[in-house]
Amino acid sequence: MTRCNSLAVGLLLACSVMTTLPAVTADHHSHGTVVIENPWSRPTPPGSPMGVGYMTLTNTGDSEITFTAAETPRAANVSIHQSIMNDGVMSMQPLKNGLTIPGGETVELKPHGYHLMLEQLEGPLKAGEAVPMTLSFDGADSLKVELTVRSLDGKPLKPQEKNGMHGHGHH
Numbered sequence: 001m002t003r004c005n006s007l008a009v010g011l012l013l014a015c016s017v018m019t020t021l022p023a024v025t026a027d028h029h030s031h032g033t034v035v036i037e038n039p040w041s042r043p044t045p046p047g048s049p050m051g052v053g054y055m056t057l058t059n060t061g062d063s064e065i066t067f068t069a070a071e072t073p074r075a076a077n078v079s080i081h082q083s084i085m086n087d088g089v090m091s092m093q094p095l096k097n098g099l100t101i102p103g104g105e106t107v108e109l110k111p112h113g114y115h116l117m118l119e120q121l122e123g124p125l126k127a128g129e130a131v132p133m134t135l136s137f138d139g140a141d142s143l144k145v146e147l148t149v150r151s152l153d154g155k156p157l158k159p160q161e162k163n164g165m166h167g168h169g170h171h
């Protein structure tokens with residue numbers, strides 16, 4: 001008898017929770033949350049039209065989101081690319097439909113994998129510089145990040161190898 005009563009109470013509670021939840025969480029389901037870690041780039045040689053962008057994206061929400069686009073004042077266009085190994089040759093292609101990140105999952109943009117392509121650079125990317133970028137998503141709010149331009153070998157910054165510049169102070 002007591003068992004029946006507690007079961008009935010439990011069902012009642014479950015019902016009342018279920019009827020109130022959708023209204024409360026509607027906003028959370030339509031807007032996932034993305035956490036960006038370690039956004040970085042590489043320096044580019046003078047005259048090079050292309051730069052790269054890497055970062056780790058974590059979808060902390062419970063619904064799928066899609067990383068659709070990125071833009072920066074430092075380049076005319078930014079594409080999301082995928083590197084593919086084909087017969088020992090690395091090539092890359094744009095992800096036309098963006099990069100989908102399931103709820104709770106992390107996707108890493110890194111060398112030889114997914115990456116951002118900064119096209120038609122306004123000028124060379126220099127080691128130590130911060131490149132502002134806006135990331136756009138389907139299913140989440142857009143985000144502003146800054147890509148740290150690392151030294152070419154990815155190690156902490158150190159003085160560049162001098163190239164024919166030893167001697168007197170003037171050039």
Ligand SMILES: [Cu+2]
Binds near residue numbers: 081082116117
């Ligand atoms: Cu690329």
